Amino acid sequence: MSKSVMPRRAMSIPRRHHHNPIFLLQRWADPADGKICVFRRLKRKVVMNRYTPRSTGYEQDLYAVMSRSDPAARQDIELNYLQRIDNNAARALARIESPEYEDVDRTDSEAWGDFLLSLYFRNPRSVTYLRELVAQTDPERFADFESEYQTRRRPEDPPNLATLFETADQSFRDEAWASLFIRMLRSQRMAAQISQMRWAVIRSEVEIVVGDDPLLHSNGMNQHDSYLALPIGPDRYFIAANNQETINYLGQEAAAGRLARAFNRAQADQAVKRVFALKATHKLMLRKHLCAKPPAKGHRQSWLLPKA
Secondary structure, X not given: OOOOOOOOOOOOOOOEEEOOOHHHHHHHOOOOOOXXXXXXXXXXXXXXXXXXXXXXOEEEOOOOOOOOXXXXXXXXXXXXXXXXXXXXXXXXXHHHOOOOOOOOOHHHHHHHHHHHHHHOOOXXXXXXXXXXXXXXXXXHHHHHHHHXXXXXXXXXXXXXXXXXXXXXXXXXHHHHHHHHHHHHHOOHHHHHHHHHOEEXXXXXXXXXXXXXXXXXXXXXXXXXXOEEEEEEEOOEEEEEEOOHHHHHHXXXXXXXXXXXXXXXXXXXXXXXXXXXXXXXOOHHHHHXXXXXXXXXXXXXXXXXXXXX
């Protein structure tokens, strides 16, 4: 008697690319229905709707290399880079927050550092900027790479990099963007800087919101008072700083309620399109601040330490 064979499920090819990862947005979900408040600006109004974390915080095909014919290859960055980064970060964060967890081991440090690094580049504003950047053909843009190109150029290749990009098809530009994006996700220099900072989780009595470009920083990463701040729930921040004094100061500001109010405004100002929250009580602040201070193209806003 022959056995029936169950058909193997085809691999799911994700087209919803979450710039705000599901594991992070879930921390703002209302236990009653599993939904979060999503605020966005509609002309002069700020409107609010409620969605599950899986149904918001994404753009269709945001990281796709659309000129590739194979569906899985088209979604390579999402499948083989960002999903892995997010899965590893979710596990690392659960351990970092644990009261029994005293020292961050290398595996968790690298996983969480990779995730923080990804937040610099994965929001829709940064992705759009990088795509525009590789489409430019300004000769000055290629000056630093021209000598290397000339060394490797074959007789049948265009005479210089500017001509190469001018005559390139969309497939070439897509691949150039994908290569650049992956290189930035794997930046050893930036990852090392993050891992060398002091890390802390700071609690807040004032409710915290999170935007769709959620990583705040001050003075880059190289200055004495530089810090990174990421909301990791409606009542807590992850902080990375170059000295303990900065962490202590931010902790004092959080205890006084000032940190969340300052950083909530910063999340709104810096947002690309949306801000996410547990409760619908932030509309008045968001009317003034949502998408009010987007950074210049290719730059990140620097948020100074909030003053008492």
